[in-house]
Every structure is written in C-alpha cells, then in structure tokens.
Amino acid sequence: xxxxxxxxxxxxxxxxxxxxxxxxxxxxxxxxxxxxxxxxxxxxxxxxxxxxxxxxxxxxxxxxxxxxxxxxxxxxxxxxxxxxxxxxxxxxxxxxxxxxxxxxxxxxxxxxxxxxxxxxxxxxxxxxxxxxxxxxxxxxxxxxxxxxxxxxxxxxxxxxxxxxxxxxxxxxxxxxxxxxxxxxxxxxxxxxxxxxxxxxxxxxxxxxxxxxxxxxxxxxxxxxxxxxxxxxxxxxxxxxxxxxxxxx
Amino acid sequence: xxxxxxxxxxxxxxxxxxxxxxxxxxxxxxxxxxxxxxxxxxxxxxxxxxxxxxxxxxxxxxxxxxxxxxxxxxxxxxxxxxxxxxxxxxxxxxxxxxxxxxxxxxxxxxxxxxxxxxxxxxxxxxxxxxxxxxxxxxxxxxxxxxxxxxxxxxxxxxxxxxxxxxxxxxxxxxxxxxxxxxxxxxxxxxxxxxxxxxxxxxx
Numbered sequence: 148x149x150x151x152x153x154x155x156x157x158x159x160x161x162x163x164x165x166x167x168x169x170x171x172x173x174x175x176x177x178x179x180x181x182x183x184x185x186x187x188x189x190x191x192x193x194x195x196x197x198x199x200x201x202x203x204x205x206x207x208x209x210x211x212x213x214x215x216x217x218x219x220x221x222x223x224x225x226x227x228x229x230x231x232x233x234x235x236x237x238x239x240x241x242x243x244x245x246x247x248x249x250x251x252x253x254x255x256x257x258x259x260x261x262x263x264x265x266x267x268x269x270x271x272x273x274x275x276x277x278x279x280x281x282x283x284x285x286x287x288x289x290x291x292x293x294x295x296x297x298x299x300x301x302x303x304x305x306x307x308x309x310x311x312x313x314x315x316x317x318x319x320x321x322x323x324x325x326x327x328x329x330x331x332x333x334x335x336x337x338x339x340x341x342x343x344x345x346x347x348x349x350x351x352x353x354x355x356x357x358x359x360x361x362x363x364x365x366x367x368x369x370x371x372x373x374x375x376x377x378x379x380x381x382x383x384x385x386x387x388x389x390x391x392x393x394x395x
Numbered sequence: 396x397x398x399x400x401x402x403x404x405x406x407x408x409x410x411x412x413x414x415x416x417x418x419x420x421x422x423x424x425x426x427x428x429x430x431x432x433x434x435x436x437x438x439x440x441x442x443x444x445x446x447x448x449x450x451x452x453x454x455x456x457x458x459x460x461x462x463x464x465x466x467x468x469x470x471x472x473x474x475x476x477x478x479x480x481x482x483x484x485x486x487x488x489x490x491x492x493x494x495x496x497x498x499x500x501x502x503x504x505x506x507x508x509x510x511x512x513x514x515x516x517x518x519x520x521x522x523x524x525x526x527x528x529x530x531x532x533x534x535x536x537x538x539x540x541x542x543x544x545x546x547x548x549x550x551x552x553x554x555x556x557x558x559x560x561x562x563x564x565x566x567x568x569x570x571x572x573x574x575x576x577x578x579x580x581x582x583x584x585x586x587x588x589x590x591x592x593x594x595x596x597x598x
Contacts, residue, residue: 253578369543373436
C-alpha cells in the first residue's frame, strides 16, 4: 500500500458540554486529547465499557467543522437502543468517553473540492452535512449549497435555529425543508417524503454537476439516490451514507 | 492509552444468550438487514448482465445470466458481520460456489479483485474465496436478491466483514499482486477478519 497503515488508537475524550437539540437528539461536545482534526463528513467509533468489562461500540458522525476546537457528536435517542440512551440520558459534562477516529474518507468534503454542493438529509442524517456547512462557513468558501432537509415535524428539525442564522446572511446557502408527519399552522414548505418531483424542483440540475451527499434512513437514501440518477446526475458524484437504528 | 477505562454509569443491555459466542468483538445483533453502500444502487438488466473470470488465467471465461443460473447452486446458512457493527445470525442464501466458477482454471495468481457495477472493488487473497468459503449469491431468504442488497448477484464471503461481499458483483480478476480496493484504500483494513476486529488500517 502507498500509505503506511496508522493505528487508530482508542482514547478518552472529555465531555465538556451536552446540549439538547430536539426532543430526541442531543449534541455532545468533546475535548479529544491530541485530536489531529477531521474532514467534514467523517465519523468516530464510540466504545462504552461497564465495570465488569462488558463493552458496546457504535459509530457517530461528527457534526462540528474541522476548524472548531471541540468535537461535536449528534446522538439520536433510540428508545430500544443500548448506547444512545446512555449518551443522551446518563452522560454529562466532566465524564470521559472512549472513542477512536476520525474514520471514513469517502463521505467527506473539503472546501477546496468545490461544488456546487447538494446536501440531502433525513433526520439525524444532518450531522455529517452540518459539518460540511459549518466547514464551508469557517473556510470562507462560497460554493453554492442547497440543503434539502426532511424532518418529521417542525419541532424535530435538528439545528433549525443555526441553519436559519447561517442561511439568513448567505445568499449562496439555500435551505429547503420538508415535514413528513405534521406541520405547524401557516407552514408553506413541503409536507411529504422527498421524491423525484421535489428534487427536480429544488436540486441543481444534472448539467450543473453538483457533488451530492445524501444521508439518512435507508428508504430515504435509496429513494433520493435513485431519483437523482433518474434526473440525470452522474452516479459517481452521488455519495450516500445510511443512518438509523441499525445502519450506523 | 486508555486501558482500564470504565464508562461511569454504563451497565449495558446485555443479551446473554447461547448465541453470544457467535458475535465477534464490538458487534451487536440485529434482526433486520441493514443496507450499506457508498452511492446509488445500480440497476443492470439481466439481459445485459454477465459474470467474468479474468486476469492471470489462460483465457477469460464469461457467463450470461442464464448460463450463470444454470450452474449448480448451493444453499448457504451463515452469520454475517458488517464493519458498521451489526451482525446478523443464520442468514440463508443460495449461490454458486467460487470453486465452481474457478474449476479448471490454472493460475499463478494469489489474490483476486472482485469488481462490481458502480465501480466498486474489493480485494481478497485467493485462498479466502476458495475451498468452500465464498459464493456468488443470487437468492436471499428464498427470494431473488433485491438490488439494494446487491442483486441480481453479490459476492458472499461471510467469514470476513461484509464489505468484502461485493454487491452487484460482475466478476473476479485474478492478480499476482494484492491491489487494495475501494474501502481498503480509504482506511479500512486490507483483510477484514471480524474475529480479530480488523476494522481499520493497523488493527
């Protein structure tokens, strides 16, 4: 191999803050000793160890930009989960959290790679895409970005206020929401699952050759990726990552 | 180093069952069948599908879908393990043994590169796909393999992490030198034995 394998060692990060985003998600802000930085879109493996040595591992996407000092992980609480309820309900500032990473070199974007950037998220699938949006801002980059974000309800739009703030001051960042279960009175956005018609209306055209990143539950990812190819997008420029109780 | 670290307040929701010794380190059991792939799902019509053995061989051999399906198939029941940490026990498949596909092939190759629609590639030592250890599967749980799970046919190498079981596989290229594939070039382990937790480079 051209590159020498480097060992991804386990290390103990310190939880410096936890912050609820929506009723079902929480952000964990971590200080990771000797963190060498990451690329927007990458993830880490988290390992929990009980006193008797029992262990459980899961992967979580990094939502923070590489430029941020702290590493932010977005955790969605799965009621029947083993790891996520611990992270959202038990873990608090001052605790240690064992992890290794960053991991994953495919579903990642650096500002110098250019765009335009088409980001499509379902629920907590926003995490790696948020890292890209934050990275673009931190890098002072102005490639056009469109984010199509599917959430169950208005209350469950993750990072809603920050996304509004970012888009308000940036004409090259467009955010389009769709709500799949309930919408507040007066809602003027989409109210259905993402389909080819919706993508045809809001996505860049295939001729504009956007780099597309699609992240969410498998049915959303399958539907969006298939629709984008149907709309003439180059399959090689459509990158997918599946999230969910069992996918990530 | 982080040896001896305990996660304060973590007890875990253990499933102490007789299946415990079938779950490799760092894995957890799922009942569903998660999907993982890096891009859009290819949809190659069966009329255009073929499977090819090429590279360090006397001459390439190719099967059409009909010819491939006329080869003897085996029923396979195996546990499968994805590097994203899920494991699924007792999955049932039907497919053509790689031994059958390589029957009569003379080669000096020690490695294979499995190649697939969509450009995906994964590398394996030849010895890891011969001797009854690997198949080209066309049926899952009694049904034709669906596109999102790699249909019409995928490589099935259940003793390694599942990214080695290339979806939408279209052939094997026999090579004398190992060539890291897609994930293997992106930080994932070259070999991928779940029992030795070979997830990433250096594991």
